[in-house]
Amino acid sequence: MTKNILTVFLLFLATDISGINTAIHEQKINQNHMDTLNLTKEWDKTFPKSDKVEHNKVTFINRYGITLAADMYKPKGTTAHLPAIAICGPFGAVKEQAAGLYAQEMAKRGFLTIAFDPSFTGESGGSPRYMTSPDINTEDFCAAIDYLVTNHDVDPEKVGIIGICGWGGLAINAAAADPRIKATIASTMYDMSRVTSNGYFDSDDSIEKRNKFRTELSAQRTEDYRSGTPKLAGGLPEVLPKNAPDFLREYYNYYKTERGYHSRSLNSNGGRNATSPIPWLNFPLMSRANEIENAVMIVHGEKAHSLYFGNDAYKKLTITPGKANNKILMIIPGANHTDLYDQKDIIPFNAFQQFFTEHLK
Structure with missing residues (x-):
């Protein structure tokens, strides 16, 4: 290497290192200036508070600079570094609903847990509101892992x-992307990219139907830009039609009644941004599921309309050599899709505890 070339190379290296240091400095600044969120102080969950756990609000920032809000549940009286679990879902719900129930139940079983609102939703930041993204929402899970592995109450090698x-499918995608996730459970899961692009039971799986949908979404995008206000797609009906299919009745009975209604839930109210399906049409959510080496458990109800998502996702998983039981499919007899949202006598929490205890070690 000649002297001139060496000089140029050293100058480049010095500039590159300086750029890295600047980026690190800016990242710390961003973390110290996260969005100010208006977090509710009172207990406003759809389930009663347990006296066996400590509860408090926490926030963390994802890789896109969006501040996420979460409820942390911790077993009372614990001081040791705990195994931890991040929880989200259902798709269009908020942390005060099923995710919070799961988090509290797992905390009662010895885990530090957080139930978080995804970007653009609930108490979390992000604009425009009520938007979804397969990339950003997968990142939300990974950002939750960032928070947990750096928390002094958590054993960073024991995080699931x-x-x-819909967040079951995103959980599998996150597990494929982030090996810090040592164990993953997908409960009553949807593959949101598949149902968006193919319709239920793949009934709309054609180029013509997808292109028609793309045309409609593009037209709505133009209207949103003109108006300056994104249109909402509309949520569940206020009055359930007499001829409503069973799965719609199940959703209604959860989201629109005292059982699961919440004022910040998209599914309980006006629904997501109408153009939210755009990226899901082209995003292959399960494309790397076969590359997950860590443990995965898929749990589904026998009577769930969505069971085919869980069955097909399980088929994509690969048993890790030497770990014969690290990919599990559990079918709950007689359970429908929303039974696994909040029916504590049906949700297999003891099996969840056993799964995480075995694989978070």
Whole structure:
């Protein structure tokens, strides 16, 4: 290497290192200036508070600079570094609903847990509101892992996740992307990219139907830009039609009644941003599921309309050599899709505890 070339190289290296140091400094600044969120102080969950756990609000920031809000549940009287679980879902729900119930139940079983609102939703930041993204929402799970592995109450080698409904598919995608996730449970899961692009039971799986949908979404995008206000897609009906299919009745009975209604829940109210399906049409959510080496458990109800998502996701998983039981499919007899949202006598929490105890070690 000549002297001139060496000089140029050293100058480049010095500039590159300086850029890295600047980026680290800016990242610390960003972390110290997270969005100010308006966090509710009172207990406003859809389930009663347990006297066996400590509860408090926490926030953390994802890789896109969006501040996420979470409820932390910790077993009372614990001081040791605990195994931890991040929980989110169902798709369109908030942390005060099923995710919070799961978090509290797992905390009662010895885990430090957080139930978080995804970007653009609930008490979390992000604009425009009520938007979804396969990339950003997967990142939300990974950002929750960032928070947990750096928390002094957590053993960073013992961290897992639970995704419920549409967040079950996102949990599997996160597990494929982030090996810090040592164990994953997908409960009553949806593959949101598949149902968006193919319709239920793949009934709309054609180029013509997808292109028609893309045309409609593009037109709505134009209207949103003109108006300056994104249109909401609309949630569940206020009055359930007499001829409503069973799965719609199940959703209604959870989201629109005292059982699961919450004022910040998209599914309980006006629904997501109408253009939210755009990226899901082209995003292959399960494309790397076969590369997950850590443990995965898929749990589904026998009577759930969504069971085919869980069955097909399980088929994509690969048993890790030497770990014969690290990929599990559990079917709950007689259970429908929303039974696994909040029916504590049906949700297999003891099996969850056994799974995480075995694989978070």
